[in-house]
Structure formats: C-alpha cells, structure tokens
Amino acid sequence: MSGGATGMKTYFNGGTAGEWAVKRITTICGTGLATATHLSVEDDETPAPHAWTLIGVRSNQRYTTRNEAGALLARQAPLGRPEAACAALIPIRKTPLWWELAQDERRAVFEERSRHTSIGMEYLPQVARRLYHCRDLGGPFDFLTWFEFAPEHEVAFDDMLVRLRASEEWTYVDREVDIRLVRTL
C-alpha cells in the first residue's frame, strides 16, 4: 500500500478503479459516502475522476503513553501482509463537544473509561491498523483509520468494532462510515 511517510498526505480515492474492490459501504452515523466499486490509495492527488477523495496525514500520537506504545509495538503486525486480503477504511468525525474537552478529559474518556487502546490490543497481531489525521486539514472527517486482516479474522474485527462503538468515546462520534474492501492485486 502507498501512503506511508509521516507528514505526507495520503489520498483515498473511491471510484471505479483501484487495487481494492469495495465489498460494501455502510453508514454508521451521519452523512454517508457515494457509491464506489473500487478504492485506490495514493501518495499524490490524481486527476482521474473519483466519486470521492478522503485525505489524511500520519501524525504524532495524541493519547498513547510510552508504556502503551511499547506494548502495541511488541504485538502489532505491519500493513501489506500477503494473507491480509481484507481491509476496512473507517472515516470518523467527532462532535464539537469532544474537541472542547481538555487533553486530560479526552484521554480519560479515550482510555481510562472507554479502553480504546486496550480493546484494540486484544485483536493484535491479527488486525493491522494505521491512523490518518485530517481534522487540521479541514476535511469532512477528523480521522481515517485503515485496517488490514485475513478473511478468517473479519468476525473478530467486527467484534472489536461492536465493543468500541458501545463505548463512552463513541457518544462523541457524529459521523462514521465503514468501507469494507478486498485486495484485487
């Protein structure tokens, strides 16, 4: 997959071409996204007609402590594993109320009360993950999270999402779309 370097923009283009075939696009809350049969992931803006383009940037971690980062690093798998033929792109926007919380309040909701990192850790190394930020870019979402996993782990992946979406943190999510993909190359 393209779109790696920290500080560089990554373009997720939904349309009729790309290395990922769209299995389904599900609107979890808020406004959905237009239909697309394929997704391409690019390091640069491409002039081809797209149904939509979501732009994100890899950035520094905002809540993860050094201990948590170490635990994640020890367990996580890289993107691009040959067996990880499935992917999900989940764009999320949080409410103004979330962003008005102070850093310690957001951290407390994120981990101490919602156990976001702890829950995600249970699904490592089967589910590989990369977070892209887009709030400061002014786009329609605040984050784009990219997940890769083998077909036999999609049930576990769905289980993880059910748990996260039931958390206090998700009461601050007002737009979420779940795009499921299968590798075509």
Place this chain on the structure above:
Amino acid sequence: MSGGATGMKTYFNGGTAGEWAVKRITTICGTGLATATHLSVEDDETPAPHAWTLIGVRSNQRYTTRNEAGALLARQAPLGRPEAACAALIPIRKTPLWWELAQDERRAVFEERSRHTSIGMEYLPQVARRLYHCRDLGGPFDFLTWFEFAPEHEVAFDDMLVRLRASEEWTYVDREVDIRLVRTL
C-alpha cells in the same frame, strides 16, 4: 485581526503591505525568513505577491488540562485590545525526536519539567496569545504563535521568551523565527 474561527486556515503574509509594520525579524535558530516590511493576516489565500506566507489552523489543545484551561480563561485577555499596539509572530518547528515521544513524555517535558503554561500564565493578562497549528498541514513550521501586548509590556514579553527558550522543551526546537510588529491601522 482576521483569522479566528476554529478549523479555518489563517494566512500570515509577509511582504510590503498589511495592517502590521515589521519592526524586525530575528532568526533564533534554523533557517530564517526573507525580509518583509509589513504583515497581513487573512482568512483566505490572497493573490498579491508576498515574500512568504505562513499558514496555520486553530485546533484543539494538545497538553492543557481542564484545570489549566480554567485558570488561563480566567486571566487571559482577548486579541484586538486598542492598547495592544505591538505584536509578535513566532513560528516554531520541533525536532523529529520530539514528535517520536509519546503523549505522556511530551506532556512531562512541556509542563512538569519546562512549566510552559505556568510561565505563560505569569504574563497574563498583559500578553494575549493565540496558537495556530501547521504540522499536519505540511508547512515549514509546526506552530505559529501570535502575541499582542502594549508597548510598555514588551520588556516583560522578552523576559517570558528568555525563560521559555532556556527550558528543556526548547532543546527540541530546531527552527524558530521571532517577528516583531507594530499596528499601523
């Protein structure tokens, strides 16, 4: 001053026109900025020729706790006070080592060890301040901080900068330019 709304870009244009006259541009570390006699602050990109344009976005706070935010709010002054005829724009870039630190490590350097917020608080309400983020925008700096104060408080403002620049946090700063301005309108 323009450039207010959260999530909107603000354009700081250095050149020969603008509501602020440049008193001096001092390179504190790293590469400097080209000479300019005036600075304009705009909500939109303007086609006029500029010596340089720095773009930032207001965003959520990254380190401030609720208690600190409350104390700042109780003491701080707004921008645009008639007596605040002086301003400073200080663009800063931090090192890759800083950005590789985990959130708890950055917080500890920022406040527990460098007392960034506590030092700034001592200069309220005389020095008004607004932070713009630009790291995720991919520009040449990570932050642009805008300060406004009355001429008689410039000595105190300089004193604050001496203290901050002597802190552990500043060992992670590898580019900093100090632009001093006087209101012309």
